[in-house]
Every structure is written in structure tokens, then in C-alpha cells.
Amino acid sequence: xxxxxRKKAVNLVKELDAFPKVPESCVKTSAVGGxxxxxxxxxxxxxxxxxxxxxxxxxxxxxxxVDKDFSSKLRINIDITVAMKCNRIGADVLDRSHxxxxxxxxxxxxxxxxxxxxxxxxxxxxxxxxxxxxxxHSLGSVLFRHALQGxxxxxxxxxxxxxSGNACRIHGHLYVNKVAxxxxxxxxxxxxxxxxxxxxxxxxxxxxxxFSHRIEHLSFGEGGREIINPLDATEKITTQENHLFQYxxxxxxxxxHTSQQSVDTHxxxxxxxxxxxNHTTGRHGLAGIFVRYKxxxxxxxxSEQHMPMSVFLTRLCGIIGGxxxxxxxxxxxxxxxVDIVCxxxxxxxxxxxxxxxxxxxxxxSTSFPQE
Numbered sequence: 001x002x003x004x005x006r007k008k009a010v011n012l013v014k015e016l017d018a019f020p021k022v023p024e025s026c027v028k029t030s031a032v033g034g035x036x037x038x039x040x041x042x043x044x045x046x047x048x049x050x051x052x053x054x055x056x057x058x059x060x061x062x063x064x065x066v067d068k069d070f071s072s073k074l075r076i077n078i079d080i081t082v083a084m085k086c087n088r089i090g091a092d093v094l095d096r097s098h099x100x101x102x103x104x105x106x107x108x109x110x111x112x113x114x115x116x117x118x119x120x121x122x123x124x125x126x127x128x129x130x131x132x133x134x135x136x137h138s139l140g141s142v143l144f145r146h147a148l149q150g151x152x153x154x155x156x157x158x159x160x161x162x163x164s165g166n167a168c169r170i171h172g173h174l175y176v177n178k179v180a181x182x183x184x185x186x187x188x189x190x191x192x193x194x195x196x197x198x199x200x201x202x203x204x205x206x207x208x209x210x211f212s213h214r215i216e217h218l219s220f221g222e223g224g225r226e227i228i229n230p231l232d233a234t235e236k237i238t239t240q241e242n243h244l245f246q247y248x249x250x251x252x253x254x255x256x257h258t259s260q261q262s263v264d265t266h267x268x269x270x271x272x273x274x275x276x277x278n279h280t281t282g283r284h285g286l287a288g289i290f291v292r293y294k295x296x297x298x299x300x301x302x303s304e305q306h307m308p309m310s311v312f313l314t315r316l317c318g319i320i321g322g323x324x325x326x327x328x329x330x331x332x333x334x335x336x337x338v339d340i341v342c343x344x345x346x347x348x349x350x351x352x353x354x355x356x357x358x359x360x361x362x363x364x365s366t367s368f369p370q371e
Contacts, residue, residue: 033331040327047319055312058259058304067253067299074178074251074266074295078106079171079216082185082289083113083237086168088207090189090199093174095181100190106172113167113212123214126233171216178295185211186288209287211245212237218291220251220266227256230270242277242287249293257303267300268293 082089086108093101115123170185187209188199215234219227236245248271256263277285 033335036327036331036334040323040330044320044323047323048316051312051315051319055307058306061303061305063301063303064298065301067295067297069253070178072178073175075221076174076176076183077217077219078173078183079169080185080218080289081111081113081167081169081214081216083167083210083212085166086110087189089168089170089185089187091170091183091185092190093176093181093183095177096179097177099177101174101176105174106170109169109171110165111167111169112165113214123233123235126228129228180292180294183291183293184288185213186286209241209243210238211243211287211289213245213289220268220293221253222264227265227267230268236274238274240276244275244277244285244287245289246273247271247289247291248273249291250296251293252296253299255299255301257301259304259306 076093078091091106095101174183186199191198191200213236215231217229218231219229231247249268250270251266251268254265254267256265275283275285277283277287
């Protein structure tokens with residue numbers, strides 16, 4: 001009895017179906033229907049695959065808000081090589097509040113101004129990316145998306161350079177107030193205990209001042225090494241003395257949130273200007289390298305967006321349901337046109353033969369009977 005009851009229960013479950021099936025005797029198969037079904041299934045698989053690729057892709061979203069952080073310090077990351085000896089030049093920062101930040105966080109290392117083959121290759125790769133950024137603005141989103149893994153490796157140190165080279169590499173970082181300021185490298189060492197901004201340059205006035213330089217890296221904020229900045233790998237070479245190089249920089253606070261890491265950094269745009277100082281012709285000024293920066297009041301929030309799973313499933317159901325609902329209409333249209341074409345050729349090729357039985361043609365002839 002138990003076995004019989006179990007078999008009845010299994011058969012009941014097998015017969016249970018929420019979707020009623022059409023009996024096979026009522027289904028008419030045709031080549032047109034099979035072709036339409038094949039086309040629908042191929043289109044369904046193709047669209048599902050494309051939708052999966054869209055689901056895996058990400059995009060960059062930009063949001064703007066007012067920067068309310070005024071009390072914190074701004075970090076300046078510097079790596080510059082100047083074609084002068086380290087004991088001849090000095091670097092410091094003077095901001096709009098007349099606060100002088102001396103170069104205690106910077107290191108002065110003798111170096112060779114000429115690049116090694118490895119360093120030249122690194123510089124060419126960064127310059128190539130800079131050129132692409134100027135041509136294709138949409139690449140900015142790509143760099144943001146892969147900010148922590150897509151940057152070229154840092155330049156290798158020139159081990160073949162002598163200990164006392166003909167140039168000076170100034171690298172490190174400084175913390176300054178979040179107000180407009182001026183970072184500069186000029187002749188003479190800065191004084192840290194003076195009430196005024198002073199460089200001791202009287203001992204080197206008669207020497208040749210060659211401020212040819214190469215900016216390996218210049219960024220603002222924490223984590224600046226991961227993103228390619230506008231002044232990275234910038235090289236300026238002059239054959240004239242007393243040359244003034246000016247960079248006018250607008251710094252924009254940026255919060256970058258990617259799928260791998262979140263970084264609070266700063267973007268900046270730059271405008272360059274250079275001229276030769278000649279007091280006899282009225283072109284006054286001070287020779288050196290000046291980076292004049294100012295901060296924007298707006299903050300940019302850059303985030304990497306991804307399609308939610310619920311949206312992906314909804315779009316997938318829409319694709320499958322839409323194809324199923326339109327397949328019957330497509331089948332009817334294709335069958336209608338096929339019947340018309342077949343009917344036309346049957347009427348045109350039919351000829352009456354003597355002794356042959358009469359055949360009723362269901363197609364309607366478009367020709368008129370002759371009297």
C-alpha cells in the first residue's frame with residue numbers, strides 16, 4: 001500500500017504543471033517556424049552576452065560640492081632636477097598670508113642632468129600619455145578608473161651619475177596653508193629665522209645662472225604618485241642666462257573612490273610662461289623657477305559606478321520577454337509573406353492539360369478572364 005501511495009504521489013507531482021501544454025496533435029510544425037525560432041534564440045544569446053559585458057563594465061561619475069575644509073594643511077609633492085649645483089640654489093614657499101615654509105622637508109642631491117636610457121624611456125612614456133590626454137579628453141575617466149595600477153613606473157635612479165654632478169635634484173614634500181602661495185627655486189639659500197623672505201644670493205651674483213630644469217613629478221595632496229599630473233616629465237632647457245620660468249597652477253581638491261582604493265588627492269591645471277631677465281632693457285624680475293598656485297573653492301568627487309544586480313536581472317528579463325513576445329508576430333509576418341510568394345508562383349506556373357482532373361487553387365488570381 002505504501003508503495004502504491006508513493007507512486008501515486010510521484011505521478012501527481014509529474015503531472016502538476018503551472019503552464020498548460022498544447023497537445024502535439026494541435027501543433028503544426030513548419031520550416032518557417034523553425035527558422036524564426038532559431039533566429040530568436042541566436043538573438044537572445046547575443047543580446048544576453050552583450051548585456052553581461054555591460055554589467056561588468058564600470059563608468060566614472062563626477063559630483064561637485066563646496067570645499068569646506070580650510071583648517072587642514074596642503075601637501076606639495078616635489079621632484080625637480082635643476083641644472084645648477086645644490087649649494088647655489090634654494091627652494092621654499094611663500095603664501096598669501098606672508099607665511100614662509102622653508103625647505104626642511106626637501107632633500108638636495110647632486111645628480112647628472114642628462115638622462116640614462118631607462119630614464120629617457122620613462123620620460124617618453126609619460127610624455128606620450130600627456131599628449132593623448134590633450135587630444136582625447138575622455139581618457140581622463142580611464143586614468144581615474146585605473147589610477148592605482150595604470151601609471152608608468154617611477155624613473156630609475158641614474159647609478160652611473162657621479163657623486164658631485166652638474167645638477168641638483170630637489171625632492172620631497174612640504175605642508176603649506178590652504179591659501180594661494182608661491183613655490184620657487186632661485187639663487188641662494190633661504191633664511192628661516194628672518195622676518196622677511198630672503199635668499200642669500202650675494203655670493204653667487206657673478207656666476208652663470210642656468211635654470212634649465214626637468215620636473216619629474218609635481219602634485220598636491222596625499223597619494224599623488226598614482227595619477228599622472230600635467231607637469232610630470234616636463235623639461236625646459238635654456239641657453240640664455242637669467243631665465244625666468246613661471247607656472248600658474250589652479251588646484252582642485254578631488255576625492256577619488258575606485259573599486260580598489262579611496263584616495264584624497266588634488267587635480268590641477270597649469271599655464272606656463274617664460275622670459276629672459278634683462279635690467280638694461282627694462283625686463284625686470286628675478287631669475288628662477290616659480291610655481292604660483294591657488295586653490296579652487298569647489299571640490300570634485302570622482303567615483304567608479306557599477307550596474308546593480310537588480311538592474312541587470314531586470315534588463316535581462318526585458319530582453320528575453322521582449323523576444324518571446326515578438327517571435328509570434330515575426331512568425332506570422334514571415335509566414336504571410338511566404339504564402340503570398342508561393343501563391344504567386346503557383347498561379348504563374350499552372351497550366352491546364354487535357355484529360356487532367358480539375359484542381360482547385362486556393363490562391364486568388366490577379367488577372368481578369370478573357371471574353
